[in-house]
Amino acid sequence: MGEIIKRKSFLFVDDDAEFLTGIQGLFSEMARGRWDIFAAENHAQALELLARLPVDVVVVDIGMPVMDGTQFLQLLSRTHPGQPVVMLTGETTEERRKSCLESGALLVLEKPVAPDGFAAIFAALDALAGAQPQGGFRGMMRRVGLQEVLQLECLGRKSSVLEIFTGKVRGRICICDGSIVHADSGALQGEVALYGLLALRGGEFNLLPYAEPPRRTIEGHWESLLMEAARLSDEGQKFLEPDAAGQGAAELGQLAVAGTKDLLPGQMRIEEIVLCSGAGEVLYEWEPKSLELRLRLLEQIEQQATQLGGLAPLGRFDRLEILTSEERIVCQVQPDRRLFVRRAGTTATVA
Amino acid sequence: MNEALQGFLDRSLPLPGVTACGVRLADRPFVSRCYSDWLTPAQVEQALSRLALAADSLGYHGIQPTRLCWVFEHVRIHLALRRDAGCLAFFVENRPGTNPKLEGLLEEFAGLPAL
Numbered sequence A: 001m002g003e004i005i006k007r008k009s010f011l012f013v014d015d016d017a018e019f020l021t022g023i024q025g026l027f028s029e030m031a032r033g034r035w036d037i038f039a040a041e042n043h044a045q046a047l048e049l050l051a052r053l054p055v056d057v058v059v060v061d062i063g064m065p066v067m068d069g070t071q072f073l074q075l076l077s078r079t080h081p082g083q084p085v086v087m088l089t090g091e092t093t094e095e096r097r098k099s100c101l102e103s104g105a106l107l108v109l110e111k112p113v114a115p116d117g118f119a120a121i122f123a124a125l126d127a128l129a130g131a132q133p134q135g136g137f138r139g140m141m142r143r144v145g146l147q148e149v150l151q152l153e154c155l156g157r158k159s160s161v162l163e164i165f166t167g168k169v170r171g172r173i174c175i176c177d178g179s180i181v182h183a184d185s186g187a188l189q190g191e192v193a194l195y196g197l198l199a200l201r202g203g204e205f206n207l208l209p210y211a212e213p214p215r216r217t218i219e220g221h222w223e224s225l226l227m228e229a230a231r232l233s234d235e236g237q238k239f240l241e242p243d244a245a246g247q248g249a250a251e252l253g254q255l256a257v258a259g260t261k262d263l264l265p266g267q268m269r270i271e272e273i274v275l276c277s278g279a280g281e282v283l284y285e286w287e288p289k290s291l292e293l294r295l296r297l298l299e300q301i302e303q304q305a306t307q308l309g310g311l312a313p314l315g316r317f318d319r320l321e322i323l324t325s326e327e328r329i330v331c332q333v334q335p336d337r338r339l340f341v342r343r344a345g346t347t348a349t350v351a
Numbered sequence B: 001m002n003e004a005l006q007g008f009l010d011r012s013l014p015l016p017g018v019t020a021c022g023v024r025l026a027d028r029p030f031v032s033r034c035y036s037d038w039l040t041p042a043q044v045e046q047a048l049s050r051l052a053l054a055a056d057s058l059g060y061h062g063i064q065p066t067r068l069c070w071v072f073e074h075v076r077i078h079l080a081l082r083r084d085a086g087c088l089a090f091f092v093e094n095r096p097g098t099n100p101k102l103e104g105l106l107e108e109f110a111g112l113p114a115l
Helices: A017-031 A043-052 A069-079 A094-102 A115-130 A146-155 A190-198 A222-240 A247-257 A291-311 B003-012 B041-061 B100-111
Strands: A008-013 A035-040 A057-061 A085-089 A107-110 A160-165 A170-176 A179-185 A204-209 A269-277 A282-286 A317-324 A327-333 A337-344 B018-024 B030-034 B065-072 B075-081 B087-093
Touching: A008 A017, A008 A043, A008 A115, A017 A035, A017 A115, A035 A043, A043 A057, A043 A069, A057 A069, A057 A115, A069 A085, A069 A094, A085 A115, A094 A107, A094 A204, A107 A115, A107 A204, A115 A146, A146 A160, A146 A170, A146 A179, A146 A190, A146 A204, A146 A222, A170 A190, A179 A190, A179 A222, A190 A222, A269 A291, A282 A291, A291 A317, A291 A327, A291 A337, A291 B041, A291 B065, B003 B018, B003 B030, B003 B100, B018 B041, B030 B041, B041 B065, B041 B075, B041 B087, B065 B100, B075 B100, B087 B100
Parallel strands: A008 A035, A008 A057, A057 A085, A085 A107
Antiparallel strands: A160 A170, A160 A204, A170 A179, A269 A282, A269 A337, A317 A327, A317 B065, A327 A337, B018 B030, B018 B087, B065 B075, B075 B087
16 A cells, blocks of 8 residues: 655745745755645735645745845734744844744744755755644644754754753754764753753754864764653653653653662652752752752752861762652752752662 | 660671761760771761751751761761661761661661660
8 A cells, every 4th residue: 555645835935036946946856746835925925825725834034025034924923823934044143043933933044055955954844844733832842853953963964053942941962073962951061961951842942053062072873862862751751641650750860860870760759850050040840849948958958068078078979868758869969960859669778 | 875876886887888987866975986097086976966967957848867878979978867866877988889788787776775
């Protein structure tokens, strides 16, 4: 039986007729019949077309006369809420990029000048149009996972910086010649930061030109890293499901603990997690009884550890493990992170 | 010193990896044993005093600990707390593999008859 392939549809809006003709030809060839490509030279034509033919993705040139792309994007968000829009621009500034993303654009891409640039845009649009909508931030969350974007970049042996931001978290992943070389998120760096960012359930991202990170913090092969991230993300999903608050939670805790996994055997149920940066910015929280109280506790433990360290050469403080009659708590205080994990159960031993 | 405590310490120590041990009883008398020059009895006493205070302060956060382990780069401090407010601390070199006897000793201390 032949495979049913859903055709993907795109509307390109650009006042440059030559560009439209060129891109229609090129992308039709690349799509091998899987894409329907429509073109409009101005917003009026685009709206008329959209009224007749819903499309998967609208690709809008920012620099258009009368109503520029950014304004058209805002108009679309009112007339066609939820319509995926990608902005294309000849030259972009950080401010403009930010403004487009804040107005609801899924991506802001630079108009390519070389053939491989067109291939990258094609791949991004193809992935975007194939993604299934999923609940998330501001009703715009789509399964254009960071993993897919990273995959595209790595497969294409690209160099870029993937900037990611949500209401609470801001981070970036640096890709150099198709290898993930660095990630940071708040005070976290390296693989911990990478897994933390890839576990986010929604947010926004920018794909920026490559900029050398301060140092290389990630060495592994990108495929292994993404597989590990996917595994942890799956576990995290289980962890949030009411009937499965066991093994996955422990795994997530292990990720956050990063190096103290022997403290968290998977048999017990995680009740609370608070992870914050060294500066106290909350990076992740899961059902804390009182966030403020937990943050205060971590601060208090840090002070007490400093006092203890002043009495004898104990070395750098790592964590306090607490056993009560009903639960076990780990409070880790590192220069770059603070972690509180409370889990129910009494069988585990301290250290 | 209480006989039960004396007996407990005599048969428990020294123990490989344990560099010092301190016991603080509810009415504040203090006993320490040091097995290297790395920690002096005075340091152990001061540390135990702070550890007991820190354990008390957890109550403010709704946490009633029975055991604590402060993990530092060079040492792990295991603290066992009794219902009568007595506490025992083992200062253990931070090396891979916990001495399997330690766990039992901490439990045994918590279960000793009135000290």
